[in-house]
Amino acid sequence: MIFNSELSAQQQHTTSPVVTGGSVIALAYKGGVVIGTDTLCSYGSMAAFKNVEKIAQVSKNTIYVSSGEYSDFQQVVKELAKIDRSALQYDDGVHPSPRDYGNFLARLSYKKRCKINPLYLQNVIAGFHNGERYLALVDIYGTYLESNFVTTGFASYFCKAIISNYWNENCTLDQAKQVIRECFKVLFCRDCRAHDVIQLGYVDEQGVHVEQPERVETKWDFNGFKTRANEKLHTQ
Amino acid sequence: MLKHLYDTDCVTWSPQGKLFQVEYAMEAVKQGSICLGLKSNENVVLCSLKRQPSELAGYQEKQFKIDDHMAIAIAGLTADARVLCKYMRTECLEYKYTYESHHPVGRLVFKVAEKSQHKTQSGAKRPYGVGLLVAGIDPNGVHLFETCPSGNYYEYKCQAIGSRSQAARTYFESWFHLFEKSTLEQLILHGLSALKKAIMEDEELNEKNVEVGILGKNQKFIHLNAQELKEYIQKLETFNANTQIQQE
Numbered sequence: 001m002i003f004n005s006e007l008s009a010q011q012q013h014t015t016s017p018v019v020t021g022g023s024v025i026a027l028a029y030k031g032g033v034v035i036g037t038d039t040l041c042s043y044g045s046m047a048a049f050k051n052v053e054k055i056a057q058v059s060k061n062t063i064y065v066s067s068g069e070y071s072d073f074q075q076v077v078k079e080l081a082k083i084d085r086s087a088l089q090y091d092d093g094v095h096p097s098p099r100d101y102g103n104f105l106a107r108l109s110y111k112k113r114c115k116i117n118p119l120y121l122q123n124v125i126a127g128f129h130n131g132e133r134y135l136a137l138v139d140i141y142g143t144y145l146e147s148n149f150v151t152t153g154f155a156s157y158f159c160k161a162i163i164s165n166y167w168n169e170n171c172t173l174d175q176a177k178q179v180i181r182e183c184f185k186v187l188f189c190r191d192c193r194a195h196d197v198i199q200l201g202y203v204d205e206q207g208v209h210v211e212q213p214e215r216v217e218t219k220w221d222f223n224g225f226k227t228r229a230n231e232k233l234h235t236q
Numbered sequence: 237m238l239k240h241l242y243d244t245d246c247v248t249w250s251p252q253g254k255l256f257q258v259e260y261a262m263e264a265v266k267q268g269s270i271c272l273g274l275k276s277n278e279n280v281v282l283c284s285l286k287r288q289p290s291e292l293a294g295y296q297e298k299q300f301k302i303d304d305h306m307a308i309a310i311a312g313l314t315a316d317a318r319v320l321c322k323y324m325r326t327e328c329l330e331y332k333y334t335y336e337s338h339h340p341v342g343r344l345v346f347k348v349a350e351k352s353q354h355k356t357q358s359g360a361k362r363p364y365g366v367g368l369l370v371a372g373i374d375p376n377g378v379h380l381f382e383t384c385p386s387g388n389y390y391e392y393k394c395q396a397i398g399s400r401s402q403a404a405r406t407y408f409e410s411w412f413h414l415f416e417k418s419t420l421e422q423l424i425l426h427g428l429s430a431l432k433k434a435i436m437e438d439e440e441l442n443e444k445n446v447e448v449g450i451l452g453k454n455q456k457f458i459h460l461n462a463q464e465l466k467e468y469i470q471k472l473e474t475f476n477a478n479t480q481i482q483q484e
Contacts, residue, residue, distance in 0.1 A: 090343045091342075092340060092343055093376060094340040094342070094374065094375060097337065099335075099337065100336070100337055103335050103336040104334055104335055107333065
């Protein structure tokens with residue numbers, strides 16, 4: 001076969017996303033890792049699906065979230081759940097650790113990137129295993145980076161200043177959650193594809209806890225809005 | 237029993253419900269020179285007696301490292317053992333590539349057993365003629381497994397396979413209750429004592445014909461070198477199995 005069959009007319013590859021999820025922010029705190037993401041899936045510039053719960057529990061002590069193409073996210077959740085399930089058939093009680101998932105995802109992403117058919121995702125995997133917290137970013141190319149904090153999408157541009165000023169890796173869970181809420185407030189104001197309803201999930205020694213979606217407080221009762229001070233200018 | 241009527245291939249059962257070809261393959265394991273393994277809460281030790289085909293030849297190695305956390309000792313057809321060894325090493329490498337962590341031991345033994353069973357259910361294949369003692373450490377703890385040509389596998393606290401292994405097993409039956417808490421040195425001395433029971437009257441243990449491999453929770457698999465072997469074999473003279481200490 002001279003021609004690569006993957007380039008033939010029958011197979012098209014996704015290099016631009018259709019339904020996308022927004023930024024993800026994950027912070028380690030003393031005793032675990034907390035992830036926040038909004039509940040919006042955008043269809044281009046349309047806010048199409050506003051109640052999407054995007055925090056996936058992959059195993060007893062691992063959660064996975066990603067920003068990017070939502071269908072790819074759903075597929076990856078299936079792939080990761082498959083690993084955990086197939087561990088059952090060996091009857092040895094050994095389950096993949098969060099790091100195993102992270103590395104597997106990195107290998108999978110890299111393989112797809114090499115075939116110019118990427119999983120259009122920035123992935124975040126968080127977990128708690130053997131008394132140690134775990135947080136990693138796997139990007140669209142398969143780059144694997146373990147870190148104490150991770151941001152994807154617009155959060156990487158708007159939120160790092162907030163994180164570095166108000167967060168440290170030994171803060172409490174509530175402090176970390178508050179930092180994430182502040183970040184999403186800023187994102188809602190500045191990122192066109194962001195939403196003000198977010199969901200937080202955290203992993204600690206006890207396991208995975210995914211909270212109900214919540215609305216971030218945003219302020220719109222500025223005097224300028226109320227008195228419509230600028231309108232006079234425009235009508236002249 | 238008219239064995240010869242039912243023992244031509246793996247696809248023929250005997251009226252007593254036996255597959256003779258598989259049983260004959262297990263005999264090949266019993267012909268190999270002895271290898272044994274024993275474990276404590278922290279370590280696994282493999283000891284084997286190496287055979288020298290002739291005065292001019294070297295000694296046949298019987299222990300192979302599969303990965304930092306796993307090793308095997310073989311008894312039986314060395315060529316078949318090489319095939320399984322290569323398979324296990326490849327599986328460990330692939331697992332490491334994908335997950336960046338060590339292949340769980342029981343799972344790999346299960347894969348080997350599955351592979352072995354496959355050979356017992358075909359008209360055109362023969363079973364592997366080798367038994368393995370697989371020593372390994374994983375998040376589940378310290379393990380010692382035995383695999384058979386039949387495709388069965390068992391987990392052990394201590395086990396010996398190969399020629400005259402019953403003598404070693406008898407030694408183990410008397411002392412295995414001590415192994416759990418033994419130190420590495422005590423474990424090695426117990427292993428060598430068991431090995432000593434299994435050699436012929438005119439044979440003796442020396443650093444050339446004995447192979448000892450050790451694995452621990454913080455110890456990657458290594459072989460003891462000639463000097464260390466000599467020292468341990470010397471310590472055997474004064475080793476008291478019951479108290480596990482040297483005494484005059």
